[in-house]
Amino acid sequence: MPHDEPTRIVELTPPGRGAVASVLVEGPQARELVGQFFHSASGRKLDEVVFGRVLFGRWQVVNGDQSPGEELIVCPTGKQSVEVHCHGGRAAVRRVVDALVAAGGKVMAWPAWLSEHEPAPFSAEARLALAEATTRRTALILLDQFHGALEREVRAIDEWVATGELRKAGQRLGELLERAPLGRHLTRPWRVVLAGRPNVGKSSLINALLGYERAIVTPAPGTTRDVVTAAAALDGWPVELADTAGLRAARDEVEAAGVERAREQVEAADVLLLVFDRSRPWCADDRQLADRYPHAIVIHNKSDLLAHDEGRPEGLTVSATNAQGIEALIAAVVDRLVPDVPSQGAAVPFTERQIERLEKTQSAIATLAPS
Ligand SMILES: Nc1nc2c(ncn2[C@@H]2O[C@H](COP(=O)(O)OP(=O)(O)O)[C@@H](O)[C@H]2O)c(=O)[nH]1
Ligand SMILES: [Mg+2]
The missing domain is CATH 3.30.1360.120 (Probable tRNA modification gtpase trme; domain 1)
Incomplete structure (x- = not known):
């Protein structure tokens, strides 16, 4: 032997x-x-x-x-x-x-x-985080951290601080912290919330995004009384899709509670999708909703039906029924969630503790070397 x-x-x-x-x-x-x-x-x-x-x-x-x-x-x-x-x-x-x-x-x-x-502490933390990763894409980023990407970057920054190269340290730290929003979501999905008036096709759009029947679709106008969520992966990024009750004046108390919950969801969204029915004329209520959430992605649904486009603002035209425009919608959402995909082997901080520590270093550097 x-x-x-x-x-x-x-x-x-x-x-x-x-x-x-x-x-x-x-x-x-x-x-x-x-x-x-x-x-x-x-x-x-x-x-x-x-x-x-x-x-x-x-x-x-x-x-x-x-x-x-x-x-x-x-x-x-x-x-x-x-x-x-x-x-x-x-x-x-x-x-x-x-x-x-x-x-x-x-x-x-x-x-x-x-x-x-x-192993190095970041490595050990990455090993734990790996068990929480739900997609291969997020797992691969955590694997890079397990193999020392974050460890090496933090050590390099610490060295620059130690040798007085604060500007350089600050710049690299800034780049690292730009990836913190992504890092936070390697173990926890982003929240994508769909909101809009009843019957515009929110539930249908969720189904289209999931690729299969999941949310409850009701042909009669009304509200989903509870917020229905579904886990999905958009282009390999984990998201939780939340279907809200229609945002409108409630007819009864149960519905009022649903509408209130919908508002809370909307406030907590990482990305808000405002859904409108393109087969109906653009109206004052639509305008009000669009004005209220200027950062939302505007979606004009039911493109398979006859269009009422007068006064309608720019947005993505889709059909939940025949899936037209769904790819573009996914691309738009992903672009909001991860505007800069880190290259293979890049350092990404992925726990609150790490991010806090980096932010503290950053503010210390800003005090010592104001730019
Ligand atoms: N033709 C057409 N009908 C749609 C489309 N999206 C939804 N619908 C219909 O519109 C109605 C309301 O849809 P639903 O998803 O329940 O709306 P929600 O109240 O916003 O969740 C249902 O009858 C759907 O089948 C679409 O893109 N095209
Ligand atoms: Mg619905």
Whole structure:
């Protein structure tokens, strides 16, 4: 036996509802072991990639297996360590771990592994946050932080502060903090609220956005009495779509409570979608609503019907019924939520504590080196 040190298999993400699960394979034979099952899409071998770079590919348990195998990501993180990032479901993790164990790997519990390794605090926080990520896109950004992106950036900023290069430090800190709104949503969805008068098609639009029937659609004019929410991913970003009761004068107390809740939702929205019915003439009530929420994305729905466009302000023209304009709507919402998508490997602060700490440093720098 050339190596008798066992290869250790550590599940880094605690079993949860994460989109991605990470399995660490560690030991002198780590690459060899993973290479028995992993086939990269590009045909590149694990030995050919630089540490920290990811390889996309498939996991095939039996040689010559006819099935295409599980899609996953593998990342060599050191000479003796490889990370396998697979779908977060238990079955996918089991298939990876079982194969590695059958080939001679030894499972080690992550708390035991952690106490041996004591990773950098941001890394540890990223590992916890990963369990909360619900989309692959957000999980990949957290993986970058797990691999030290934030740690390195904060250390560089601290060094500039220490050497008196405050302006440089302040600028980099500013850039980092611009990503804080995104960071906050890596573990928690953005709130996208639909508001508008009854019967304009809010519930139908939510269905169109979800791609399947979910919100309750009622043909008679009336209000959804409660705020109905649905979890969705728009272009890979997690959002919670909230369908509000129609914003209008309520007819009874129950409805009044619904309208009040709708107002609260509207105030708390990350993005507000104001929905209007393009098949009906633009009226004073519509005007009032549009004036009241000037930052909202204006949507003129029911483009499949005869249009009443007189006096109608600019906005996105859509049809919840035939899905016309829905792609453009999703693009507009995503553009509001994540105006600047960070490049791969970029540092992103992702907890309130981190953001607070960075903001404190920023105000200290602003005091010391006013621009
Ligand atoms: N032709 C047409 N009808 C629509 C469209 N969107 C919604 N509707 C209809 O308008 C009515 C009210 O829709 P609903 O989604 O319940 O409106 P809400 O009260 O704003 O939630 C229903 O009969 C829908 O089928 C659309 O784009 N085109
Ligand atoms: Mg409705």
